[in-house]
Amino acid sequence: MSTHEDVLSSENLPHEPEKATLEGKNKFLGFWFFLGGETVLFASLFGTYLALKNSFGAAEHTTPSQELFGLELVFIMTMLLLTSSLTSVYAMYHMKNHDFKKMMVWLGITVLLGAAFLGLEIYEFYHYVHHYHHTFTSSAFGSAFYTLVGFHGAHVAFGLLWIITLMIRNARRGLNLYNAPKFYVASLYWHFIDVVWVFIFTVVYLMGKVG
Amino acid sequence: MSTATVGKRSFGAVVWDYLTTVDHKKIAILYLVAGGFFFLLGGLEAMLIRLQLMAPDSELIGAQFYNELFTMHGTTMIFLAAMPLLFALMNAIMPLQIGARDVAFPFINALGFWLFLFGGLLLNCSWFLGGAPDAGWTAYAPLSVISPGHGVDFYALGLQISGFGTLMGGINFIVTIITMRAPGMTYMRMPLFTWSTFVASILILFAFPALTVGLFLLTFDRLFGANFFVPDMGGNEIIWEHLFWIFGHPEVYILILPAFGVFSEVFSTFSKKRLFGYSSMVFATVLIAFLGFMVWAHHMFTVGMGPIANSIFAIATMAIAVPTGIKIFNWLLTMWGGSIRMTTAMLYAVSFIPTFTLGGITGVMLASAAADYQYHDSYFVVAHFHYVIVGGVVFGILGGLTYWWPLMFGKMLNEKLGKWTFWLFFTGFHLTFFIQHFLGLMGMPRRYWKFLEGQGLETGNLISTVGAFLMAIATFILLYNVIITTVKGKKSPADPWDGRTLEWSLPNPTPFYNFKQLPLVRGLDPLWVEKTQGNGKMIPAEPLDDIHMPNNSFLPFTISLGLFIAAFGFMYRVDAGFPAYVAIGVGLAITLGSMLIRSVKDDLGYHIHKEDLEKEGAGE
């Protein structure tokens, strides 16, 4: 059996460094389970959104989703996020090849793409609020829209902070059995964010545009 | 690091040890103490409810206070008493039953506890800060949205925080069971308590997110002007009901399944027989969980979902009776032909059968949608769920605690006092709740601050109150029993009940690393296998070697504390202005800062060296 300091060494990494230790395997499994829970979380939000998407009641400003949404921006955002999913796949590819430098580069690109996505989302919200008076409190539709999309945005933001922290913390010491699971799990999280976005652009924007 | 610390330590050191512990056995004790405290609190609230309802048209307690009482009674009992007490048992026993040295995420495990505790404390702070939540434990909108004051904010934020804790605890249990089983401990050799922990944890994983979302929406409506449940602005109050019950129904199985697990162990041990129909018991457990997800709308039959939805949910609900029945009969057959010892723990298990069956069959009556139009929101429902909850969950907890007490504390509870507790509690319980079935059918709705004179409800309510007092006396005897045995009790033998499962193979007291050498499991009821086919001792599955242990940490405490502080800020944002924003800032800074420290600081744990272990072995 290895002594515990071994996990900090970058030598002799196995093929799947993220699952080589018991801790790593636990993290890996635990995180997948967490994602199972997140599925229900987002389902509840989607359900709420779908139930309220045409609900304005006696609200003052009632721009329906058809008029509200602009597809160009959403398309760009989608491309950014989809691409960031691929770049994080690249990062994991290099992790499995024990190429720490390349992994960091691809993670960096992932972060940049994610940040761009987030920036556009903030711009989008700003636009809705200022041009359509479509706010969080203006109607049930508004509340549901910002909550669903905002929850996703918050996930993106958290993911960015997480990956950045990991990158900074480990910049100097390279890949090892202790941090490999952390990187791997963060990338799983990132993919999951993308999964959710696929449904958001489909259900909220595209279907909302149709009516 | 190991034996040297055993000597007398200062009080401060002990407290610090508990504040920072990541040892599942100590976390179990924390859960037990906190959950026990909340149980007394919830019980006290129940007693006040019963006092108010002792006589018709009673003015003992004001309407508002009464509403706060039953809201807090329900919330406290379910979230802060029953679940944590079950978590106490799971933490204390499950890792030992599967032959693990630890849980998968010791840090997360501790974090789960502190989040629960701070959430619970936050909820109860409401009593001193202008009034507790008053919209029922189900907090139906729009009543919960328009409820004045901050009561419901405490509800939403308190449950949110403690809910995160529960979710983490659940994930920890699942992974522990998957990855940390001792060699030979296959899934189909796991004791049923472990199985039910596993399944209940999966239910937690999928049920709690719905509550999380529901609570977020409620918080947004109340504190940030959202319109989810405001009909005038297009909101729809029924969404809350769905989200709450999508969580709420699985929740009741989260409560009962572990209790089922406890009983399976107790029946088997005290009948000296292996569990009858083990595999169908496992199958039934999984089936109950699965079906449990498809029946939530049986709480909403009168909402107006229409006959099609009502019929579907009615039939789905009834279906749950089948796997539950399988369990009941398997337990009966476990005892059949056995050699039954009526210890206190066994008394709880034995009395559970008729009690729970009664509660279950009234459940099936409720499931009959058309008939539920009469039962719903009447005392018939109150009777139903106390029969299953008290007769199932509380009996399970009490029985389980009595059974595993020697393992957790190294001493036996006094059997004689235990039997007094049991008989008083049992009698009081039936006195309190049996009559409530009839009160309900005679037209008494639940959540009634007072019932009026001349409707024929007087006698029933009086009887019910008297019964509640018997339960209170029983609880006092239990407390006395705990105190007296802790102070004066003798050390118990390592395996006082002639146990069958792995946890009883451990010495008393259980070392903090649990198993010096991981045991080799050779069948169902591994210790029994060794007792009948071996020398009564577990065969080690590995040579003696260094043991890896996690480090203690104070961060779970601070992460939770930060959220606690921030929650106050969010609540008082509008009335308090600047100081509230400070609280939000400071609170979140503490939480996020602690999380940052956690991720930046390597936490590799430490090793207990082989040599130390050998030395310890010599002293045994």
Next chain:
Amino acid sequence: MKGWMGRFRALFLLSSLALVLSGCGKPYLSALQPKGEGADMIYDLMMLSVIIMAFVFLVVMIIYTIVIVRFRQKKGQEDFVPKQVEGNHLLETVWTVIPIILLLILAVPTVQYTFALADTTPETEDGEPVEDALWIDVTGNQYWWHFDYRDLEIQTSQDLYIPTDRRVYIKLSSNDVIHSFWVPSISGKMDTNPGKNENEMFIHAYEEGVFWGHCAEFCGPSHSLMDFRVVAVSPGEFDEWVADMQAVDPEAVPENPVAAEGKDLFQENSCLACHAIGSSPAAVGPNVTSFGDRSKIAGILPYDKEHLVSWILDPEQHKPGNLMTGKYPMPSKEDAEKIAEYLMSLQPSDIGPDDAEDGEYIQPKPKEETEAEGDEAEEDTNEE
């Protein structure tokens, strides 16, 4: 609605259980003494389920007793090790299959009745639509009930008058939070939801009488005091009541001078801002057109002048959290008495709760086309 269930019930009604159960509670309140179509159907279903459940419980208890008595550890046999039985496929199949069968027996009528009770299209026995079906819009308010007789231009509060000869259809909604309309002896309950989620159901009392209704969904501090009454009168009396209510003159000045003064005070103290008289649809507070015929004040207080004055002077004392408290200039005690005098004089109709309880059955005035439905219901009444 009495198919095979009716016969089934007749068979088992004798069982002592059912007899014991039906002896419970007050006839005007208890779900165990059904006096209406819905309650009756549900009672059948309840009895069926009770019988099934009693059987299940009995089986469990028999095995249980045998086990507890026979298999206790005997003195001196502490070392006895019982045979370790793994399971038994036959037994396990049996206790899987039998419950399934029992549940099916329960499920079929459950579905049948669930659909039957949800049927709110007014139809005669032969499936002909009923044109002049009686529809009432029920609105729940914290903590009182409002009833709007659709097409009849009648508004009442607290007391709901219905004829006994037919189904009355109600549409349920709420002005504030969720309430639930429950008259246990006539029918099961149904929620009143605010917003768009309106519900419909029917109620049908077989017998004349004053039946108690409760609000069954928790709605605030005075949830337990949100009682109301259903006054079921014979069809002739109901017709009379309708005619009287439609003829109300809200401006009429009572003959009694004290009451007349009360009327002015009622206006001056801005009571009228919330309490309409006549068929005005405004409903911030209960409509008091026929207040003189109420069976209770505010749903709960005994109907007498003393309590009425007390209510006017301090509603909070009687119903915590009610929405009248503090919303009007407080009258003096004398004024309150005058107002009370006026309110109690508001008796536009000779028909009141007494007529529901006197046992006198008055046939409706014969119309041109006699309705099949009416006849059928009458039979029902006789049969009870």
Next chain:
Amino acid sequence: MAKDTNSNHADQYYKAKKKEEMKHQVITFALMIVFTIIAFGLVIGEFDKLFVFPVLLVLAAVQVGFQFYYFMHMSHKGHEFPALMIYSGIFAAILTILALTTITWV
């Protein structure tokens, strides 16, 4: 554990496997982009709602499958529990959405 087989043979085998996998992932990505463009195209093209909605949902579902199976490696060994959990989650999710979209409206 770390002293895994370091023989070149095995190493090369893994390298090749990863390369292969990478190829799949890139193809997947290309498909996802194509699907996205089709999805947007359907909406911009203003086709009939009854046709567009199901197609959109199918496209989304396939994309998500790709993410799970190729990007998140759910196709690999050792992912039985993750798959079970995700499918259970999806099951609960579908029930939730179904309920909120159908029986919320009475």
